[in-house]
Amino acid sequence: MKKKFWKKFRDRLSGRIFFILALSTISALVVITVFIFVSGMPLIAEVGLFSFIFGMNWSPSQGQFGILPMIVGTVSVTLGAALIGIPVGICCSIFMAEFAPAKMQVIFRPAIQLLAGIPSVVYGFWGMIFIVPAISSNLGGLGMSILAGSIILGIMILPTIISISEVSIIALPRHYKEGALALGMTHWQTILRVQLPAAKSGIVAGVILGIGRAVGETMVVIMVLGNAVAMPESILDSVRTLTTNIGLEMGYASGAHQQALFATGIVLFVIIMILNITAQYITRKKVKK
Amino acid sequence: MRKPRKSKIETKALNLYYGDFHALGDINVDIPECAITAIIGPSGCGKSSLLRLFNRMNDLIPSARVEGEAFLDKEPIYGKSAYVVDVRKKIGMVFQKPNVFPMSIYDNIVIGPKSHGIKSRAEHDKIVETSLTQVALWDEVKDILRKPAQELSAGAQQRLCIARALAVNPEVILMDESCSALDPESTMKIEGLMLELAQKYTIIIVTHNMEQAIRVSDMSMFMMIDDKRIGRLVEYSSTSLMFSNPKDKRTEDYITGRFG
Numbered sequence: 001m002k003k004k005f006w007k008k009f010r011d012r013l014s015g016r017i018f019f020i021l022a023l024s025t026i027s028a029l030v031v032i033t034v035f036i037f038v039s040g041m042p043l044i045a046e047v048g049l050f051s052f053i054f055g056m057n058w059s060p061s062q063g064q065f066g067i068l069p070m071i072v073g074t075v076s077v078t079l080g081a082a083l084i085g086i087p088v089g090i091c092c093s094i095f096m097a098e099f100a101p102a103k104m105q106v107i108f109r110p111a112i113q114l115l116a117g118i119p120s121v122v123y124g125f126w127g128m129i130f131i132v133p134a135i136s137s138n139l140g141g142l143g144m145s146i147l148a149g150s151i152i153l154g155i156m157i158l159p160t161i162i163s164i165s166e167v168s169i170i171a172l173p174r175h176y177k178e179g180a181l182a183l184g185m186t187h188w189q190t191i192l193r194v195q196l197p198a199a200k201s202g203i204v205a206g207v208i209l210g211i212g213r214a215v216g217e218t219m220v221v222i223m224v225l226g227n228a229v230a231m232p233e234s235i236l237d238s239v240r241t242l243t244t245n246i247g248l249e250m251g252y253a254s255g256a257h258q259q260a261l262f263a264t265g266i267v268l269f270v271i272i273m274i275l276n277i278t279a280q281y282i283t284r285k286k287v288k289k
Numbered sequence: 290m291r292k293p294r295k296s297k298i299e300t301k302a303l304n305l306y307y308g309d310f311h312a313l314g315d316i317n318v319d320i321p322e323c324a325i326t327a328i329i330g331p332s333g334c335g336k337s338s339l340l341r342l343f344n345r346m347n348d349l350i351p352s353a354r355v356e357g358e359a360f361l362d363k364e365p366i367y368g369k370s371a372y373v374v375d376v377r378k379k380i381g382m383v384f385q386k387p388n389v390f391p392m393s394i395y396d397n398i399v400i401g402p403k404s405h406g407i408k409s410r411a412e413h414d415k416i417v418e419t420s421l422t423q424v425a426l427w428d429e430v431k432d433i434l435r436k437p438a439q440e441l442s443a444g445a446q447q448r449l450c451i452a453r454a455l456a457v458n459p460e461v462i463l464m465d466e467s468c469s470a471l472d473p474e475s476t477m478k479i480e481g482l483m484l485e486l487a488q489k490y491t492i493i494i495v496t497h498n499m500e501q502a503i504r505v506s507d508m509s510m511f512m513m514i515d516d517k518r519i520g521r522l523v524e525y526s527s528t529s530l531m532f533s534n535p536k537d538k539r540t541e542d543y544i545t546g547r548f549g
């Protein structure tokens with residue numbers, strides 16, 4: 001009788017503890033979100049959302065807080081990274097899942113994991129030493145550019161895209177592939193028409209996570225983008241991203257300037273939220289369909 | 290009982306190895322056209338392995354190695370002159386569990402023809418209607434063609450898989466225990482379907498259900514492993530003969546055992 005009571009008690013207690021732990025994760029999210037919004041909102045209210053987001057001038061000393069050049073910077077570098085990382089990553093994952101002989105996988109898989117483990121400052125350093133000079137001497141300009149950032153971020157997001165896409169292809173039931181081949185479809189047709197569509201939600205999730213990583217990356221972009229606060233006119237121009245803006249100026253900012261950086265954080269936060277919600281929407285639609 | 294006709298699939302000293310394991314030994318059969326041939330035998334004797342040799346599904350298994358010859362209408366299935374995609378186009382397969390693709394009913398049917406170069410919408414529509422009509426599914430699904438195939442019942446899904454196989458216009462249909470995951474009613478439907486399809490197609494089935502073999506098949510193959518665990522074809526004759534008057538003692542034991 002007593003034993004049973006203790007068992008029940010313990011059961012309930014452990015349930016509570018796990019609940020509290022889970023709650024603390026969520027509350028961390030809530031605290032951070034609230035903090036950013038509380039710190040940044042007053043400035044947005046003062047300057048006006050429209051002129052904050054679409055303002056062309058960022059000169060905190062003169063009280064001008066327009067972040068459009070930074071938004072354009074983030075979007076262009078991310079787009080470039082996606083343009084490089086998505087096709088390469090998906091092709092790589094197809095190769096790994098469908099074509100690579102076992103021996104090659106033994107080399108490839110750890111290599112890709114290693115790529116994910118390289119600290120971003122090392123990527124940035126490598127970019128400064130190789131990519132930036134290479135761009136400058138071959139294409140002209142300073143080399144610190146959207147192109148340089150896109151190339152390095154494109155490589156950085158590969159492991160995320162490859163591993164998630166590969167797992168979602170491998171995890172497909174074997175009988176999809178067998179069924180397609182049994183219809184006389186070629187291996188390529190099977191991949192393109194059956195396996196990739198079936199693995200679509202996983203691949204999209206991988207791509208979005210990769211893009212999220214590119215949007216949020218700070219160190220690399222500080223090192224290779226040149227950080228000019230101006231509207232870029234070509235992919236060889238220097239830009240500053242939202243993350244760079246915060247990273248570079250937070251150290252000495254105060255007052256309205258500091259609030260403006262938090263407000264930049266809000267915009268970043270919203271972009272990431274939109275990405276995640278899009279991903280969830282796509283995967284959910286897929287499941288329903 | 291229909292008379293055995295012209296030979297459709299023929300094997301000559303066909304052997305299959307999985308690595309060092311000799312799974313099938315010297316299979317010689319001559320499977321007649323437009324008839325239902327049943328492969329029966331105890332579990333693990335190599336029925337599925339043999340069936341998958343006909344449409345070269347064993348190509349997917351890296352360790353699998355084939356010796357000997359197999360022919361479809363006198364054309365080699367294996368060897369340099371054979372193209373595996375053409376073989377599979379002519380020899381369709383229905384699996385044990387319904388394996389519809391995660392897409393709409395319509396797309397499940399047209400994916401095969403599309404892959405073989407049929408592009409026009411009108412033709413797709415026609416193929417969808419004829420193949421679904423062939424499996425008696427058309428009336429049931431004609432208004433929900435755009436719905437995901439996975440929402441159908443298991444029996445309907447299996448009929449869809451048969452329709453999908455028919456859509457690429459095969460000559461032979463292989464069915465590996467295709468009713469074993471279904472309820473009796475769906476099983477009866479599919480058996481009826483087999484009998485109808487046998488007018489036009491050559492059908493080879495694997496079944497553990499002796500009554501089913503008797504109900505639908507014209508010819509029967511009894512397989513068993515020998516003392517070296519090699520799968521052998523023990524007896525091959527018309528179904529009525531095999532079940533009324535088996536020649537081999539092992540066949541008799543198996544059949545009487547199965548009927549308990």
Ligand SMILES: Nc1ncnc2c1ncn2[C@@H]1O[C@H](COP(=O)(O)OP(=O)(O)OP(=O)(O)O)[C@@H](O)[C@H]1O
Pocket residue numbers: 307310312331332333334335336337338339350352520
């Ligand atoms: N991919 C494989 N690799 C190695 N051995 C295999 C493979 N597939 C089948 N085998 C072996 O080959 C033999 C025949 O298998 P198979 O599946 O053809 O038998 P079966 O008669 O269809 O059995 P069941 O009635 O259980 O379906 C078995 O001993 C099995 O273990």
Ligand SMILES: [Mg+2]
Pocket residue numbers: 336337338465495
């Ligand atoms: Mg089997």
